[in-house]
Amino acid sequence: MKEIAIQKNIETSLSFPARMKQMPEEPEKSFGEILKSSMGRVNQLSKEADQAVQALATGQETDIHGTMIAIEKASISFQLMMQARNKIIDAYKEITRMSV
């Protein structure tokens, strides 16, 4: 089930050519906006992980499992973003390779 959710996520961000066509008339968010909000979310997760690590290091809060989970979430979301970026660049390259 999780795999389906992720698949959907990647597919949405990868429907680049389709969205290019739809962009002018589509009332939905543009691809750029989706990308921006996703990166904002990744950034937020990284910040939360940093905060958790700081709290643990300074001894304010010894919430071990919470800190580990925050770190994992930041790492995973970052990996997903990098993969999405790779796919986008590949898709773009493919498009530029198309003979018009």
Next chain:
Amino acid sequence: MNFLDAFHISSSGLTAQRLRMNLISGNLANINTTRTQQGGPYKKKDAVFAAHTDRQSFGNMLKSQMTGKSFEVKVVGIIDDPRPPQLKYDPQHPDADKNGYVAMPNINLIEEMVNMMSATRSYEANVTAVKATKNMALKALEIGR
């Protein structure tokens, strides 16, 4: 939520039980002591425990509400047993009073042995608690490995 607190609570238990053991050892060692600095026979000593909430490490009320209560144990005092000393008839004894009675400490050997077993068991229980805490913390560190 707070693993440092957990270790602190268990260590307070260990300290308290160890103190209790020391008092019991003192009682057993002085079971026949008829002369002390305060005069009179040795009085049985006992520790008074009290549950204590460690507020310092919580910081603010929000955090303490969220992390729930925890109580450490504190030794608030060492008291002398108020029971009167036992009188033994022994006119030859250098501490005998004019009637020939010697005031012996009011320490019951069997009672002290039972207390010793109880203190040992409590100490072991706290050691098990420390092991469990450590086990959980190490397991939490393996998240994401």
Next chain:
Amino acid sequence: MEPQGIFRGTIPLLEKTLDLRSIRHNLIISNVANMDTPNYKAFDIVIKEELEKAMGAGKNIKLEKTGPGHLSGRETCPGNVKSRAAGTQQFTMKGNGNSVDIDREMANLSENNLMYNALAQIISRKFEGLKNVIKEGR
């Protein structure tokens, strides 16, 4: 903060349960440390009850930053965890008003420990699965 994107589903539930288990751990070891304290009553929390409460209210909990030292919007502990005096099944034989049953506490300690370890391992597997999907099995 609502769990978004790929961290939906059971992951928030696992986080909350881990928090509850560690709270319960603290209560249990408090009971163990105070097993000889006069007039001390043993505490415990009922996991199911607290979890249902947390899952019901959890979706709407937002922590507001009102000061620099405050926790971030990350959903940490579910609201107010109430601990209550553990029920005493029979008469306590101790004369000092202490209601800690050491055998029950030891059993609870083991059970809680096991469940915490299991949950930590499960959430670890979930993250591993996510990473696997992202890397496409490579």
